[in-house]
Amino acid sequence: MSETVHSDPPRRLLGVLFLGTLLAALDIAVVGPALPALREAFGLTERAVAWTFTAFVLANLAGLPVMAALADRVGRRRVYLTDVALFAVGTLVVALAPSFGVLLVGRVIQGFGASGIFPVATAVIGDAYPPERRGRAVGMLGAVFGIAFLIGPAVGGVLLAVASWRWLFALSLPLALVVWVLSARTLPESRAPEPRPFDAAGIVTLTALLAALVVGLSGLDASSFTEALAESVVWGPLVLAAALVPVLVRVERRAEAPLLRPGLVSRRPVQAACALAVGAGIVEATFVLLSSYAVSAFGVEGSTASYLLLLLVAGVTVGAPVAGRLLDRVGARPVVTVATLLVAAGMGAVSLAPSLAIHLVGTVVLGLGLSGILGSSLAYILLAEAGADERAVAQGLSTIFLSIGQLVGAATLASLATSAATTVGGYRMGFGVIAVGAVALSALARWLLTPRAV
Known part of the structure; x- marks a missing residue:
């Protein structure tokens, strides 16, 4: 009871x-x-x-x-x-x-x-x-x-x-x-008076899918991309991950209480929120690897590199309340559009930065952009779309897709850093790809989000 x-x-x-x-x-x-x-x-x-x-x-x-x-x-x-x-x-x-x-x-x-x-x-x-x-x-x-x-x-x-x-x-x-x-x-x-059924098949399938995806992405080689895809340790897990996608869809459609509620995910604003969550998760993965990048690219001491993250966090801290107020005034679409473009600009600056000073400016811009995607915007969109009985499931979707982005981002960036001609070159390549992806995400969000629907 x-x-x-x-x-x-x-x-x-x-x-x-x-x-x-x-x-x-x-x-x-x-x-x-x-x-x-x-x-x-x-x-x-x-x-x-x-x-x-x-x-x-x-x-x-x-x-x-x-x-x-x-x-x-x-x-x-x-x-x-x-x-x-x-x-x-x-x-x-x-x-x-x-x-x-x-x-x-x-x-x-x-x-x-x-x-x-x-x-x-x-x-x-x-x-x-x-x-x-x-x-x-x-x-x-x-x-x-x-x-x-x-x-x-x-x-x-x-x-x-x-x-x-x-x-x-x-x-x-x-x-x-x-x-x-x-x-x-x-x-x-x-305890809950009426516990929801547990979607065991859904979580097993989703976990297996993500594990296969991460293993496959971890084997990518920036110096010989085509050859790497021909290796069974790369294409095998990636094929398995792709094969598990329709299995997951079928399992979730049959589940009494699915992790990924099909009726909710089919709505365009929810799809936009899920895409934004993946993007935010990928950017969060760069947070974890930025210290390693600063050590390799700028010769920063390991103990000092951790302090550099404070500027990025400052960008998130300053931007979050501003984004929250703007959501109520203008809606999610313009906030998300500007935020994703800021992420692209910040990640582009980090990718191309010739000096530590420019790198740090890029991390602040990156933090400002992420503050308009992560948290408030995702919650705003999902709460607007979810019914009273779907709110917990909707917020769970946000967590799942954030985790997917974190896993994909960490595996891909680490693979590029290891396999490129230089570690620094690999990181910069990865940051550049994320910058381009943020621009694409901005266009996707504008298409999926109606001007004032959310």
Whole structure:
């Protein structure tokens, strides 16, 4: 059974949920600064080290519906505590990893544990807060990700300057312990009165499709693209991914509660939001690899490179409230159009920058552009299109397609950086392709979005 909504929930409840979300968000924020150190410590290529990010995202995506279903059935408090404990176990494995293979196992455990922290926290708020106060509470949790990306690079820079990369991950362990203890004392037990059916076939098919796509893209070779496509380790997974697309469509059409609700995805504005989410995910993947690029292109120290991300985050921070206000005044179409063109300009500047100063200007423009795509615009479009019973599914679509973009972006950029004549040349090629893609996305969004429909 589900607990009654509290008219006056304790303030410490939101504080505990805030800390739990910060725990998961900080792990994402410190991965970028850690990559150059991991590459050096384990003697990895850019292609291999990118799996530090990819393994987490893939496990996180696979775990989202699993944790949501479990929370509805066995109770949100139990699942939340299990998720925090799983995340802590994965963190310990990563921090103590004697090899890169063991580190990836830890990243998978971390990703699977983190997959339920934010969704379960949101569900707890829905149980504990009256409708008129839920928006503000969920908004505070959403703001944690911005805070994490402000804190993460600074913490990463300090720790890498005085200690090893292991401390970047080990730092989460005390916070995980605090979150677990406070959650055990504070979180009320609740579950859905009528749990939704679990789309097991859908999540298995989607995960297999994305894993095959990532493996295929990871094998691309910028110096001999045609020859690389002829290799079975490349075309085999890509063909499998393509073959699984119609399988996924068929599975979702038959599912009682599909991950990708066909009736919702068939609407043009929703298709635009999904395309924007993929684009935003690809750009987010560049965040993770920008530190490695700065080290290779401009000779920046690994500990210093993490600080450079602060300017990009500043662009997102400044642009987000402006984009939110403009959405109410002019609608999504002009905001998205300008935002995607800013992403193209920023990524183009990063791709062609002859100096660190121009590179940094490009990252600020990139952040400003991303602020008009990620978060507010996606939520605005999906909330306008989704019915009351579709809102959770619609926001789930946003998460799924963001993850797809992150996986594709990380795998492709890492492959280009590894296989091009020079690492810097490979990165610049990848950034240039993303810039062109952002221009195409702008045209697509203008076609899919009506002037004031959303």
